[in-house]
């Protein structure tokens with residue numbers, strides 16, 4: 001086994017080049033074997049095996065810096081830097097992270113998870129290197145999907161001014177999670193189909209350069225010519241015109257060719273883009289055929305490709321998907337927007353039924369939101385479906401472009417709360433804070449699957465900006481009997497309205513937990529009142545007044561969000577001003593980033609589970625006595 005010889009960073013330098021194909025094969029077997037057991041990102045990693053080997057062959061760690069965009073495709077990099085053993089615990093609590101982590105290895109130059117950051121971070125490394133008069137290589141690896149994100153262009157624009165080496169590898173597999181979209185994607189496709197001519201183009205350039213005295217000038221002239229002929233001679237003119245050297249495209253599964261080009265890139269004094277063509281899922285037929293399904297997967301049977309865990313009850317995303325499909329039929333003004341996640345957000349069905357009213361804008365959350373503002377002003381009702389963590393990107397657009405103009409844009413905030421295996425870059429723990437702080441915003445969270453449906457309908461008929469946040473995974477199907485119509489700013493009593501000394505005021509996913517807490521308290525003969533808050537903003541202050549009037553002494557707020565700026569703090573703020581005699585206990589995530597692990601176990605650790613909350617309440621009572 002060649003892979004046995006790789007146990008630490010730079011071990012690859014001791015492997016003869018002739019053994020690289022075997023190494024690539026073994027890494028693929030390793031990836032399929034491990035990811036089929038633990039789950040994880042598969043298709044992108046299978047596509048990047050040879051590219052990663054080629055990169056490691058030309059780099060020296062930790063001196064050189066290798067920055068992965070998004071970071072979901074860095075598994076081979078982890079294997080080649082001595083982390084093979086960690087794959088048994090991939091994405092498990094305390095185990096190997098599914099993304100690059102500086103604290104995990106000195107070979108990880110930059111922590112990632114969100115898209116389109118690699119060129120900016122790389123450029124920062126380059127500028128620091130030059131200022132400190134150091135001498136090492138910096139390589140950013142960005143996918144064609146990630147290249148749809150605005151930050152990548154801001155960084156390219158800035159990088160164009162460089163006169164020292166900076167290598168950007170464009171790992172182009174023609175796929176985001178779903179097929180890639182937009183003008184850049186079409187441009188890359190044109191370059192890709194021109195691949196057969198690449199050799200000819202390079203040769204023409206070389207031949208021209210060989211012409212004594214005038215050769216180089218001739219190539220420069222051709223570069224500057226505004227003619228389509230130049231594309232025949234110098235590929236990648238778009239990048240070239242920006243000031244980057246373009247090399248490629250090169251077959252991303254041909255290691256000798258790639259290494260040759262990468263070594264050439266090392267000699268360029270300036271920013272250089274190496275265009276590498278890869279196949280998502282390469283080496284595992286199921287993943288080649290279904291790259292989206294195997295982008296991120298749970299454990300699966302290698303022989304059939306089928307998930308090991310049968311799909312159980314409907315998820316919140318499934319419910320959202322159904323509501324949107326029905327709503328699309330009834331409400332002709334409704335349009336739907338996704339930022340490169342048509343399947344993940346459940347909008348695929350809407351897209352199939354109403355292709356004219358569906359927009360996949362690429363990994364461009366900021367643009368998605370301002371685009372929605374324009375749609376709203378133009379007379380449509382846009383529903384922007386974005387995961388909580390990725391919507392962080394668009395806070396200014398929500399504030400500046402939607403909320404200041406009080407536009408009717410509906411935000412379907414999926415994966416709100418803890419998401420588990422993807423870790424700190426993906427937990428949806430901040431949206432209540434960044435959304436409730438903005439004037440004009442309405443923020444809701446459903447207690448169960450029926451309420452998500454009701455809230456979506458409410459949101460579409462409301463006016464002004466409105467967000468509905470709901471968690472990842474199975475939708476709660478308890479409390480079906482409680483179905484008060486959703487009314488603006490009104491919470492819902494889940495026990496009779498008499499009230500008691502203890503009130504549980506829970507938001508969204510935490511209502512299910514609160515039901516359990518109440519059961520625990522009941523069994524210990526501690527009476528309590530349970531209220532489904534429904535709205536984080538505006539707060540139902542009438543209900544808070546009623547609770548205080550009915551003798552509430554301890555008000556326990558519950559939310560799956562950070563405490564700072566969240567729902568609980570809003571309640572505390574109101575109660576301390578109007579009912580200071582009532583003690584408010586906030587159950588929320590304390591000031592921390594939550595790393596990867598199983599959601600239930602993370603909740604326990606963070607004190608968000610029913611048992612911990614029951615204990616907290618009992619302790620509060622004891623202190624009172």
Ligand SMILES: Cc1ncc(C[n+]2csc(CCOP(=O)(O)OP(=O)(O)O)c2C)c(N)n1
Pocket residue numbers: 044070072073113114115142143144145146147171173175176177280339340341363365390393
């Ligand atoms: C800001 C942001 N939005 C959405 C995502 C979700 N996401 C993860 S990977 C990915 C596709 C990336 O495509 P590409 O860069 O081409 O990499 P590939 O998986 O094809 O290798 C998306 C949309 C993200 N990570 N960050």
